[in-house]
Amino acid sequence: MANDRNASARNDTPTGVKAVLGPTNTGKTHLAIERMCAHSSGMIGFPLRLLAREVYDRVVKIKGENSVALITGEERIEPKSARYLICTAEAMPVMERSMAFVAIDEAQLAADRERGHVFTDRLLHARGREETMILGSSTIEPLVRALVPGVEIVTRPRFSTLTHAGAKKLSRVPPRSAIVAFSSEQVYAIAEMLRRFRGGAAVVMGALSPQTRNAQVALYQSGEVDYLVATDAIGMGLNLDVEHVAFAGLSKYDGRRHRRLTTAEMAQIAGRAGRHQKDGTFGTLTGSGGHDSEFEPDEVYAIEEHRFTPLTKLFWREPEPRFDSLGTLIADLEVRPDRPELAPAPEAIDLAVLKRLADEGDVADTVRGFGQVRRFWEVCRLPDFRQQGIETHSRFVARLWQDLRSGELGADFVAGQIAQLDRTGGDIDTLQGRIAAIRSWAYIAQRPDWVLARDEMAARARAVEARLSDALHGKLTERFINRRTAVLMKKLGPDAGLLSVRLEDEEVLVEGEHIGSLRGFAFQVDPGARLSDRKLLLAAAEKHLSRLLQKRADALVETIAGKDGAAAITLEDGALVWDSQKLASLAPGRSLLTPLVVPDRTLDAVPAPSRKALIAALEGWLDTAFSPLAPLIKLDEASRAADAGPDLRALLITLVERGGMAPRDDTGVDRLDKGRRTMLARLGVKVGALDLFVPAMLRPQAIALWRQMARIAGKPAGPLPEPHMAPTLPAENHRAAPGYRSLGNQLVRLDIAEKLLREAHDLRARTDRAAAGFRLDPARAVSMGLTTASYARLLRLAGFQPLMPRSLAAEAHGAPAPVRWRWRPPRRQIEPERPAPPRRDGAFAALAEMVR
Incomplete structure (x- = not known):
């Protein structure tokens, strides 16, 4: 069987096969969409469900909802009249459907250890009746020429340039940047630091559901935050307005060992910077640690000039094995290809689960005959969305097989499993676990003969995933985004005067975000603000509160002059008080009844003309407030x-x-x-x-x-x-x-x-x-x-x-x-006035002495 398939790979006569190769930001995907829409039917296979969903929405706008289908392992939107299929690579119905146009995106993933054999099979056998397009990196060009005789190679240049910007501190990373890390712990740590002094960041990881990733990307794309912290998941086809990509490290764990990224992998991620005609930059974060945390000169040259070592092997696995027995199935899946350009695929998790369960007698004994073996293999191919390893995933698959081997899963049972996951409480990790679990049930519900009431159960699973994704998005936003700081950091530049500032009761809102309270004329920073945010909020207040204070001062002057002016201000312990806040203090003046009005420092922020008018109004109010002292004032004037x-x-x-x-x-x-x-x-x-x-x-x-x-x-x-x-x-x-x-x-x-x-x-x-x-x-x-x-x-x-x-x-x-x-009249002696004694040093002192 394997040799026959290899032979067919050699003898297929391609009809209009074109390979469009080049770095990121060359418009390859856009070209494929245009070409597909020019045909009567078409199909494109993408590496990510997220990317497939994005393209599906674009094609729907062009061709209409009834003409476009979305087919992935977990989601299936397939109108009866659909002529254009947007799929993940694994879900492409290559043998079932004949299409005028077929394209496979990111074909260089045929060299991926886990999924490479799928992309290799699509590269060899997915063909359109009229046109076939292979999209990918230039590194795959020699292998495409060798495996697809007669293919037309088209190399497209990048629309913009990539420039190495060196290493930067996280606090110096410019806005509209993506910071790439290679573990969830590092992603969380960087996002938390950005929250403290930049208002936060959107978070994108492979472990997030597509809906959550979309929502986080939307936060970044809309400009609500200026930073995106992500794993290398952003390197695969996500179209983002990124101007700079900063690597938090240059090595990752690939499932087997911790290794340095290849130059092509670095370029795939760095290529997210700069879109269309806008140039981009890339670099690293200082202090990320490790001897391999900086780009080597040859790596910088390769990324900037798009010169990478070509691929020498693509991974291959028999796509149509025999189902005579479990032993035959495993043997076919492990057969080696006879082409030098192809290498046997490393043992993927589906094959590892198959071999593990085949060794368990109580499971293997239940798998008999062609139909049972084929069905068992389909169950083993359930993706490990929970990423809990072979042992845990094998147990889940074994339980699922026990329920499926005799027929379909009951609707009540599936509904119960889905309902157990329909809980939106918990922290980020808990919600991620539930989303991974519900994705497994969404995959199960999509299978044509696994679940009774398939459409209803699939809809329920999607609804629960949507709710969990919304909850996870909310948790990520709550933890890693300080909307107030993000808004202020964005707008505290030259255009700060254009900010929308308003006062609701005594609460000051800048761009709709609460920054503090205005008590009287004193601005008080939100007590809930972090210490690192206080300086920022005070700066915002200084720039934007002057006109609010001017309006408040002018309104108070009118109030003092009106009928209720006497009640507006109170005199408390030598201070003029309004709205429970001190406006001015009284200081000793010419006499006890003529104190001086000393404005409080809070009035310094009021524009000068309004401040002078307010002080004059306060002095006028004080004259009125002194009416109970009118008899004393009369005495004071008479004394002079x-x-x-x-x-x-x-x-x-x-x-x-x-x-x-x-x-x-x-x-x-x-x-x-x-x-x-x-x-x-x-x-x-x-x-x-x-x-x-x-x-x-x-x-x-x-x-x-x-x-x-x-x-x-x-x-x-x-x-x-x-x-x-x-x-x-x-x-x-x-x-x-x-x-x-x-x-x-x-x-x-x-x-x-x-x-x-x-x-x-x-x-x-x-x-x-x-x-x-x-x-x-x-x-x-x-x-x-x-x-x-x-x-x-x-x-x-x-x-x-x-x-x-x-x-x-x-x-x-x-x-x-x-x-x-x-x-008897009281004795009140009226002492006669005595003359003052003469000065001892005066002329009359000697005369007085002589008289004595």
């Missing part, structure tokens, strides 16, 4: 009047500094002449028996505002005022409260004290008979909250003296009996 005189000026300054209230003995009011006392009354100052005070200042709001001003000016301010300014207070909790006079155990409000004393004086004026005195009923004072003891103390302070022993009051259980009082 020319006709005030030194005594009145000193008294007014004292009242201003003490919040409009002071003990009478501390003010020197008794030294004032009648005219100045009249001026004092006009200014609203009440001269009481014990205290001077401005009645309008005995309000909580006025006292609290004065306390803030006093604290700013460095003056003693006393404790907080009583919220409701009750007539009396217990002294132990409110000692020295502003607006109150201490009576020992109680405090009495100044105006209440003056009212009680005025009533006492009025009664005295009507009833005083010298030595007999007069009676004072304490009921009025008690109704205001004073005890009789506190009332008696108040009277004594004002010059009233009791004539009845104080013990009589203590005898009563209720209100004490009235006490007889008399009044």
Whole structure:
């Protein structure tokens, strides 16, 4: 059988066979699609399901959905009227369908150890009635000439040039780059680093499902991220807008040993850089380690000039073995080719599984006759999507064979197996495992005689794969892409002013990505941002927040000027506060009531014109906010009047500094002449028996505002005022409260004290008979909250003296009996002004000494 097949390879007369060879980016695939669409029917075999799906979508746009079929091991879209077949190489129906045009892509894969025999068979036997096209690298040219007599060779030059760019640090790799690694661990590590300082990267690996790979590639192609981290899976036909390819290493494990990449393999991957007429560059990452992490000069020359050592052998395996017995089948699959250009294919996993199960008696005994052997071989050819090795894969195949040898798999059983995998929770590795498993069941469901209700089960498997792929894409995006950083890194250049910046409530969004919050006029970086992102976010804020701050400042100025302006700003502990944020502070000014407005540093980011307008509005607001202090302001202005005189000026300054209230003995009011006392009354100052005070200042709001001003000016301010300014207070909790006079155990409000004393004086004026005195009923004072003891103390302070022993009051259980009082004017000595002593070093010092 093998010799017959080899003979047929030699004797086939090719009809219009053309080999289009050249490096990547020569338009070979595009040419094949154009040629196929020019024929009445056609078929192209691709190395990847992902690439087949991409071409299928393109041909559907040209020929219509009903005219194009997609045939792969896991997916089969085959309309009845389909005339154009897009397939993976293994799924090409070479013997079943006669097509006018046939093409095989990436023919140099005939030298691949695992799949090479499939591509070799397609190269030898896949023929179109009218035209056949072999696409691949120039390295396969000698073997194509030898194996396909009469073939027409067309060499196509690369559209763009490739240039070696040397080694770069990962942080220096330019945007629109692909970083190629050769293990999932290295891919993840590089993607994580790119996330930290470049916003992340899309991830493409052979272990991902086609749908997940498509979604990740779309992230890169759309420009959402500028970096792609991939295994060498991107080297096979994926069309990407890559400008630079950086190799994280130049060696890989090929399934048997760890080896350095061949120059052709390097060129296949590096060729992803530069598409169409755009040139590309390639290089390595510094610090990737190993003595083989840099390109050799001869390798650089070969890649740049597209000069590679030609292939000398293609792998071959009998494509039509006999199925008389398991022994005959294995013997045919291991037969050696008789052509010098062909080499026996290394033992692929399907043959390894076949031989392993053939040695197991309980399995081999169930395989009898031509039909059973053929069916068993089809089961052994189930791809090892899970990549768990021969041992694990053999057990899965054995279980599958036990279910298939007597007929088809039941729909309920297959549905149950698929349902077990329909779970989108878990981490990246877990989802990858489920996708690999569901791909196995998708492959099983596609077989024509393996599953009952095949179409329904195949649709279910595809739906589960789609859901798992979406979940995996989400996990990869969540782990390796920081959309916010990616957007900002892309746009923080010369075109940063074109960014879309908006404010939602207090959240700042740049290009739709949350970067922080605007509280008042202070930008606060998102607390969830990584430390490495903070500098980037602050830079974004600096470039893009000025116009938001300008709008906010202008709006606040209008609010302050409007009806609700008084409520917009609050004065808290010497600071002007809006939206819980400080806008300005008050600093000591010319006097206690004229503080300076010092803008907060957060206003520095507001454009100058708007900032000046806002500060002016704040100063205007402060003038309005000082209305409770209008009586003190009036006193302050009067103290600077020319006709005030030194005594009145000193008294007014004292009242201003003490919040409009002071003990009478501390003010020197008794030294004032009648005219100045009249001026004092006009200014609203009440001269009481014990205290001077401005009645309008005995309000909580006025006292609290004065306390803030006093604290700013460095003056003693006393404790907080009583919220409701009750007539009396217990002294132990409110000692020295502003607006109150201490009576020992109680405090009495100044105006209440003056009212009680005025009533006492009025009664005295009507009833005083010298030595007999007069009676004072304490009921009025008690109704205001004073005890009789506190009332008696108040009277004594004002010059009233009791004539009845104080013990009589203590005898009563209720209100004490009235006490007889008399009044004597308090002694207030008005000290004459003494002249200042002469200076000791002056002329009058000697005269004074002589006088003494």
